[in-house]
Amino acid sequence: MLSVFLVGIAILRAREPIPLAVVVLLAYPLLKRKAFTPGVLLILAVSLLGGLDYFVRLLAVAELGLLFAETTREGDVMGALTRMKLPSDVAISVGMALNGFHNLRRLFGEVSEAQASRGMGGGFTAVKSTVVPVIVRALLLGEELGEAMEARAYSGRLRLPYKDRFRLGEAVLVIGSVLLLAISLM
Amino acid sequence: MILVDGLYHSRSGREVLRDINLRLERGEVLALLGPNGAGKTTLAKHLNGLLKPTRGRVLVDGIDTKSSSVAELSRKVGYVFQEPERMFFTGRVFDEVAFGPGNLGLSEDEIEERVKRALSLVGLEGYEDKKPLSLSGGEMRRLAMACVLAMETDYVILDEPTSDLDGWGFGAVVEIIGKLRGEGKGVLLVTHDVELALEVSDRAVILSNGRVVFEDKPEELLSLDLRDYGLREPLGIRLLRRNSIERTR
Structure with missing residues (x-):
């Protein structure tokens, strides 16, 4: 269903x-x-x-x-995963993936606006001329983000500042979401 | 002390920094001035090991950056990037500021304490639950500073901290730099804003085409024709010059 x-x-x-x-x-x-x-x-x-x-x-x-x-807020997911005793790197990867989505959407909006303000119409050409700069900027953004994380002492081992209290509701939601994803792929 | 000794850096076969010799003491604000493309950011990134010298060396309190990772050096040298929105990756101001101290292995209470202190220092108390990317340009810049201040490093690099800031934002940055100096931290201020350098720095260096072409007290900047160095003169000097030209007509 x-x-x-x-x-x-x-x-x-x-x-x-x-x-x-x-x-x-x-x-x-x-x-x-x-x-x-x-x-x-x-x-x-x-x-x-x-x-x-x-x-x-x-x-x-x-x-x-x-x-x-x-x-979903990145912080909530990161907190939930940490409290489930999953490695912090898993939590931070999921948080960054969520944030990456928001960043991509922001980049896409900025590039589209810039293209439109220079008279770009719709159609395949518009999509092509928007997607390429978005990909290039996303790659640069990823590189800079990596530098910024390193510059804040990230070395692959992180301790997230979330109280280590296990919450059953959170765990059910996280496991449910993963199951939902698996079901929709099956 | 951070010591830059005979530093050369090449990129794609081109020398972008040549024979740089500098030092930054604790409790000192050093302004690194220069036009766009002079190599200021490239030089600054050597100080916390994000870039490694092609020749020469950079020593942070005696530690060679070539033999240390960025993560290790970042415990001593904080770096506030030029475009702050690119360094944010969490969905909450608190999480963003807590990321650095979290990497230092501090206790949760200590992390919370540091986050509060850093946010208060930059005037962002009460912003803990906001989304970093929803803040204004000035607030994002102050948040970026808080992220680094929370790590309580001995040296802080501020890369173009006042670009895109209004009068209030500019004032806040000047105040923060003053507090850092008061706490005995060494500050490298990367900027092309001569007025900011005059206002807050103890020493000024001009970089042009990858070379240091001037190093002296900031007030000595006024004896130069800054336009020759690709820098914008302070407003007062521009007005004086215009008035004297009009008088001679």
């Missing part, structure tokens, strides 16, 4: 599905050579459906990730 719900969300959010014309165009050379015997057609159909299935699952996982990142 949950998978169906997530898939539904994913389909609703997939605003720009691959146009049918593109599929026909790709299949045209095969059609011309009369390669579409019933067996080949069946394999193709199964493969396409399988691919679509994985695509939708990935979208669902991405949606789940977005939902998690939008509604």
Whole structure:
């Protein structure tokens, strides 16, 4: 039921599905050579459906990730993981991943605004000219962040300042989230 | 004392720092001035080991930066980066400030104490639960300072601490630098703001094309034609110059 719900969300959010014309165009050379015997057609159909299935699952996982990142504070997750006696590095990795999402979104917004203010319209060219600078800036940001962490004495062993009191509710939520992720990938 | 001895640094086959000799004592504010691209940040990053000399050496209280990791050196030398928003990675001001002391292996109570003290020093009390990236530019810069101050290092490097700051922010930075000096810390102030150097530093150095071209008391800066060094003259001097030109017409 949950998978169906997530898939539904994913389909609703997939605003720009691959146009049918593109599929026909790709299949045209095969059609011309009369390669579409019933067996080949069946394999193709199964493969396409399988691919679509994985695509939708990935979208669902991405949606789940977005939902998690939008509604969860890095500090809360780091605190919960630390109190569950997981290594601090795990907590900090998860916290940084969440923060990375916010940073990427901020970078994407900044670059898009800069492109738009210089008259860039929509379409594939706009996406291409936005994605490349975002990737470059994200890589630079990662490097600088690494330097900043080192400059604050980070050497791979960290003690996070969260009181070491185990909280059952937190643990249930964390384990539940991991299970949810696993289910939506299965 | 931090001693820079015959430092050379090359990047992509080009020498960006050449024969740099400097020292920074505890309780002293040293202003490192120069135009954009002069090599100021490159030099500053040598002082806490983020960059290693191609030739020459940097000694922090006698420890060669070549033989120490950045994490080890960061217990002695704090570095406040030029663009503070790039150093934040947690979702809460408290966590961000606590990260450094947390790496020093202090107790939770001591960490909390240091976070409170650092936030109070930069005037950000009550900001503990805010998101670092939601703060204003000036607040982010002060938060970046708090992150380093909480580590209570003997030396602090401030890379362009007043860029993008309004009058209040500028005043706050000047006050913080004064407090650091009062606590006996050595401060390297990397800036192209001559007025800031005049206001807070004990000694000034100008870097141009990777070389030290001036080293003296800050007031001696006024005897130079700063435009020759790619620096902006203080407003008072610019006004005086304009008035004298108008009078001669």
